[in-house]
Amino acid sequence: MQRSDNKDYNGESDSQNKPDLWNPLFMGEEGVSLPRQDLQVQVEEQQRELAQRGQPVQQNERMQQSQQKQQQQQVQFQLQDQQYKPQVKFNFVNPWGGNGEHTDAAIPLDNVIEEGLPQPRDSVSSEAFRRRKSSLIIPPARAPGPNPFEYDDVNQHPNIYNAQQPQQQLKQRSVFVPNQHNQQSQQRLNSLRFVPSSLYTGQDPHRRQSVAVVNYPTTNNTTNTITNNAKTKPLVMSTGNPGAYPYRRLSAYPPSTSPTTSLQPPYKQLRRDGNVQVQSSSVATQIIIPQMRKCRSRSELSPNLNPIPQYRRASLNSKTISPLIALTKSLITTYSLCSPEFSYQTSKNPKRVLTKPNEAKYNNGYDNINSDYILYVNDILGTEQNRKYLVLDILGQGTFGQVVKCQNVISREMVAVKVVKSRAEYLNQSITEAKILELLNTKVDPLNEHHFLRLHDTFVHKNHLCLVFELLSKNLYELLKQNQFHGLTIHLIRSFTTQLLDSLSVLKDSKLVHCDLKPENILLCCPDKPDLKIVDFGSSCEERRTVYTYIQSRFYRAPEVILGIPYSTSIDMWSLGCIVAELFLGIPIFPGSSEFNQLTRIVKCLGYPPTWMMEMGKNTTKFLKKTDYGDGTATNDSKKYRIKTEDEFNEEYNTNEQPSKQYFKWTTLPEVIKHYRLSKKIKGNPILIEQEMRDRDCLTHFLAGILNINPLERWTPQQAAMHPFITQQPFTGEWYPPGSLHGLSSSAGESTSGIPKRPKNIRHPSLQEGTAREFNKLRIVED
Numbered sequence: 089m090q091r092s093d094n095k096d097y098n099g100e101s102d103s104q105n106k107p108d109l110w111n112p113l114f115m116g117e118e119g120v121s122l123p124r125q126d127l128q129v130q131v132e133e134q135q136r137e138l139a140q141r142g143q144p145v146q147q148n149e150r151m152q153q154s155q156q157k158q159q160q161q162q163v164q165f166q167l168q169d170q171q172y173k174p175q176v177k178f179n180f181v182n183p184w185g186g187n188g189e190h191t192d193a194a195i196p197l198d199n200v201i202e203e204g205l206p207q208p209r210d211s212v213s214s215e216a217f218r219r220r221k222s223s224l225i226i227p228p229a230r231a232p233g234p235n236p237f238e239y240d241d242v243n244q245h246p247n248i249y250n251a252q253q254p255q256q257q258l259k260q261r262s263v264f265v266p267n268q269h270n271q272q273s274q275q276r277l278n279s280l281r282f283v284p285s286s287l288y289t290g291q292d293p294h295r296r297q298s299v300a301v302v303n304y305p306t307t308n309n310t311t312n313t314i315t316n317n318a319k320t321k322p323l324v325m326s327t328g329n330p331g332a333y334p335y336r337r338l339s340a341y342p343p344s345t346s347p348t349t350s351l352q353p354p355y356k357q358l359r360r361d362g363n364v365q366v367q368s369s370s371v372a373t374q375i376i377i378p379q380m381r382k383c384r385s386r387s388e389l390s391p392n393l394n395p396i397p398q399y400r401r402a403s404l405n406s407k408t409i410s411p412l413i414a415l416t417k418s419l420i421t422t423y424s425l426c427s428p429e430f431s432y433q434t435s436k437n438p439k440r441v442l443t444k445p446n447e448a449k450y451n452n453g454y455d456n457i458n459s460d461y462i463l464y465v466n467d468i469l470g471t472e473q474n475r476k477y478l479v480l481d482i483l484g485q486g487t488f489g490q491v492v493k494c495q496n497v498i499s500r501e502m503v504a505v506k507v508v509k510s511r512a513e514y515l516n517q518s519i520t521e522a523k524i525l526e527l528l529n530t531k532v533d534p535l536n537e538h539h540f541l542r543l544h545d546t547f548v549h550k551n552h553l554c555l556v557f558e559l560l561s562k563n564l565y566e567l568l569k570q571n572q573f574h575g576l577t578i579h580l581i582r583s584f585t586t587q588l589l590d591s592l593s594v595l596k597d598s599k600l601v602h603c604d605l606k607p608e609n610i611l612l613c614c615p616d617k618p619d620l621k622i623v624d625f626g627s628s629c630e631e632r633r634t635v636y637t638y639i640q641s642r643f644y645r646a647p648e649v650i651l652g653i654p655y656s657t658s659i660d661m662w663s664l665g666c667i668v669a670e671l672f673l674g675i676p677i678f679p680g681s682s683e684f685n686q687l688t689r690i691v692k693c694l695g696y697p698p699t700w701m702m703e704m705g706k707n708t709t710k711f712l713k714k715t716d717y718g719d720g721t722a723t724n725d726s727k728k729y730r731i732k733t734e735d736e737f738n739e740e741y742n743t744n745e746q747p748s749k750q751y752f753k754w755t756t757l758p759e760v761i762k763h764y765r766l767s768k769k770i771k772g773n774p775i776l777i778e779q780e781m782r783d784r785d786c787l788t789h790f791l792a793g794i795l796n797i798n799p800l801e802r803w804t805p806q807q808a809a810m811h812p813f814i815t816q817q818p819f820t821g822e823w824y825p826p827g828s829l830h831g832l833s834s835s836a837g838e839s840t841s842g843i844p845k846r847p848k849n850i851r852h853p854s855l856q857e858g859t860a861r862e863f864n865k866l867r868i869v870e871d
């Protein structure tokens with residue numbers, strides 16, 4: 089099977105020189121340089137021969153010349169060989185331990201930005217770009233769970249891929265190891281022609297090609313032996329005596345399904361390649377090992393699928409399985425087939441530490457410096473019967489603690505356990521989270537219809553509160569990342585938004601504010617369906633108890649929170665607007681590097697907040713400046729304020745604010761949405777493009793209603809759920825939520841958003857007098 093996509097080769101698009109998946113080059117250590125070893129061996133051999141002939145061993149001039157020539161030749165070979173080598177380092181991780189390097193498979197952020205846009209791609213900016221720094225309390229960097237299938241140093245592996253040790257083991261068991269048993273003949277072969285250097289570097293190409301190929305037929309007129317007639321001839325094989333046949337018979341094929349022809353793979357395959365000469369019982373024929381060849385066209389890279397892929401690989405129940413399955417899901421079976429001594433028991437695995445940092449500091453050595461419980465794979469959390477959970481892997485690390493994938497030891501149910509930090513402040517907040525979830529699960533949504541995470545159990549383990557949740561799949565941030573930070577389809581966005589609006593409607597009715605809605609806290613229920621759930625109610629509160637003023641992750645923080653005005657459930661709608669825009673654009677719409685920068689970005693895109701908000705905000709003077717009109721002619725209240733320049737802000741607060749990095753060419757919301765690049769699928773199809781543009785207009789209108797800077801005009805979830813973007817009714821360009829006079833005037837000031845303003849004669853009662861009467865009713869509680 090050959091690769092059909094080329095994306096993983098360091099982003100290089102040229103597929104011409106890419107080796108296929110089974111190329112031994114993929115399996116070896118990068119930089120394997122057998123030719124050098126070969127050269128040495130050859131020189132030693134020459135020396136030995138000279139010595140045998142009674143000539144002095146010292147290198148005379150001729151020998152030196154010939155060595156130089158050979159060296160030049162080898163350098164040439166290596167250069168040629170480099171063309172075949174992938175640039176990616178494929179390391180095989182030893183699932184039993186070992187501390188090889190891990191190649192980071194994370195998708196580079198370089199793919200995120202549209203073509204032609206400024207590229208904020210230096211490491212610092214991409215770090216800052218991650219919104220994970222924007223939480224209430226800066227959380228440690230997300231620590232994805234180590235992948236047990238990552239590739240590590242080949243030599244670390246205790247099994248068949250080990251370049252040295254297994255060969256010795258295999259040799260003891262009389263297993264055919266071509267690269268070792270015919271080392272000498274190989275040297276001679278190399279001297280005859282060019283063979284890619286790594287073809288024989290500690291790898292058994294046949295073994296890699298298939299575990300099943302080692303099952304060979306026995307026929308009466310053949311003798312299954314390999315003649316290692318290295319001194320005189322290249323590798324020569326003969327077939328015949330089954331007992332002496334160097335390949336082990338594996339249980340993968342029951343006798344009835346055993347191949348019956350006399351020439352079976354790999355011989356058959358080698359022969360097909362035209363490079364094999366087989367010696368039967370009477371006539372000896374040479375086998376020439378196949379060489380790598382250059383891929384000439386793209387079509388050669390497409391997989392070569394056999395309807396019945398005989399003799400390629402097998403599972404224990406004799407079924408043919410794909411190489412991918414053989415090397416992932418069925419890896420243990422594959423190992424078992426390769427080596428009868430191989431045994432695997434999870435309980436014997438060394439405990440892999442999941443927590444970072446993992447140095448013991450507090451809580452009798454159970455906790456690290458952040459008061460996080462140091463978790464190991466195979467740890468048991470909980471002590472009570474039926475409340476014991478086997479730790480399997482880490483799912484996420486956040487402000488409040490770590491979330492780990494666990495299995496209930498008795499019921500075997502898979503769950504997610506949040507192990508809260510052992511500090512009082514986190515403990516108290518997590519108790520609130522548990523209470524809110526309990527309320528949602530039992531009273532508000534007992535039938536599990538409104539997309540809230542289910543809490544199964546709570547217990548305390550070594551001074552850590554543990555919350556046992558249903559196990560969900562990846563979060564929306566991970567989904568975007570997986571999509572290389574390209575936006576999702578409008579269809580999918582609609583599906584997600586509909587579900588989220590349903591949840592927010594229920595929360596609003598229950599007077600609950602989530603306070604930390606962001607893509608990381610919205611999880612898919614399973615990987616292959618668009619069903620989702622909202623998690624992390626750790627910052628949630630009742631609407632009448634909005635205790636904290638420093639809430640929400642920065643990118644999703646509502647303007648009223650930034651300005652320091654009392655808030656309500658409408659801040660979740662703001663976050664939702666930011667999330668929907670991000671799902672479309674692939675990257676956050678307001679990726680503020682600081683609160684000041686966040687507000688600047690919002691104002692640039694959507695215009696100034698209404699004056700009453702600025703008058704009322706506790707933080708207004710921090711970020712905005714009152715303008716002096718001198719002659720007093722200014723009538724427009726909004727012009728009383730302008731956002732401070734970076735210099736003014738830096739001077740005042742001794743900071744180092746930089747001008748906002750532009751992630752999009754366009755500034756206003758309608759422009760950003762309209763000009764976002766078209767997906768390849770619809771490019772060139774005018775009908776689809778027209779449909780897409782209509783959808784975008786509708787999406788823009790929908791977003792403008794949710795991303796209304798004025799929280800009193802911002803649509804409620806119930807209102808938003810009636811918008812044509814959600815209902816898919818025809819969108820005429822104008823829409824007002826039924827029973828409301830709220831239009832789309834996003835601010836009382838100059839609208840830079842490009843969204844049409846509500847007609848002047850229509851005013852919402854709460855805006856009369858320009859005061860914040862509604863807000864005054866809310867209780868302001870300082871934190």
Ligand SMILES: Nc1ncnc2c1ncn2[C@@H]1O[C@H](COP(=O)(O)OP(=O)(O)OP(=O)(O)O)[C@@H](O)[C@H]1O
Nearest residue numbers: 483484486487488489491504557558559560608624
């Ligand atoms: N039930 C679950 N199933 C699978 N993964 C989960 C589950 N709950 C949480 N996660 C993962 O763990 C991550 C952190 O969870 P959570 O947000 O609850 O922790 P936190 O400490 O409150 O984080 P934050 O810093 O956002 O406050 C999530 O982003 C998600 O990827």
